[in-house]
Amino acid sequence: MNDKKIDGSKRKFLKMVSIGSAVVAFAGFVPSLSFLIPRSVGLTSFPTLTLVKPDGTPIHTSDILPNNAQIVLFQYPLSNEPSFLLNLNKSVPGGLGPKNSVVAYSAICQHLGCEPPSIKYYPPGSKKVDKYVVGDYIHCACHGSTYDPSDKAKIITGPAKYPLPTVELSYDSSTDTYKATKMGKPVIYGRKDWPNGSLDNDLRGGDPIKTEGKTDVYILTKTS
Numbered sequence: 001m002n003d004k005k006i007d008g009s010k011r012k013f014l015k016m017v018s019i020g021s022a023v024v025a026f027a028g029f030v031p032s033l034s035f036l037i038p039r040s041v042g043l044t045s046f047p048t049l050t051l052v053k054p055d056g057t058p059i060h061t062s063d064i065l066p067n068n069a070q071i072v073l074f075q076y077p078l079s080n081e082p083s084f085l086l087n088l089n090k091s092v093p094g095g096l097g098p099k100n101s102v103v104a105y106s107a108i109c110q111h112l113g114c115e116p117p118s119i120k121y122y123p124p125g126s127k128k129v130d131k132y133v134v135g136d137y138i139h140c141a142c143h144g145s146t147y148d149p150s151d152k153a154k155i156i157t158g159p160a161k162y163p164l165p166t167v168e169l170s171y172d173s174s175t176d177t178y179k180a181t182k183m184g185k186p187v188i189y190g191r192k193d194w195p196n197g198s199l200d201n202d203l204r205g206g207d208p209i210k211t212e213g214k215t216d217v218y219i220l221t222k223t224s
Ligand code: FES
Pocket: 109, 110, 111, 112, 113, 114, 140, 141, 142, 143, 144, 145, 158, 159, 160
């Protein structure tokens, strides 16, 4: 009788241990699942967002200082995706504004994803970072990739293999205001689905911008 009681307690104990082990094993497995489950889709289409100052009023061309050593950024298309806003003070491919000089690019390096302040815009006259860079450029200090903001952010020096993605803007000349409308190619770093890229999607992996119809332009810091 006493043995039966002991056996019963043993069984109960073993059952609890086995349930506990399963819970621990599952808990241990949870981090692995995050690699198996595709990242969520933050949006189903690109939002059209007016670029505004922190006080909520639209930015105008005069607010984007030409060739200025500032890192002027805004989030697009999701809230964790910084983009450069540059006024190059000359007509450039894809440029908008009164001089066709305003452009926007993803500020996430196409090599391994470094973000500002590691990746910066250097206006004309900045100290050269290497012998190939002779004019204005965007440079990533992580591993030295350099991009040409005057020519669709094409690569000047690697190791990055792709240009910075363009943020397509629209410009209203009657109000001198700008909107971000969609991303151009290639996809933002980290939004390519490994291994075949068949599900490339700039709208994955983050939260939508919460301010209705607007995205703040902000100055992160000044470049040296
Ligand atoms: S992450 Fe920019 S060069 Fe490597």
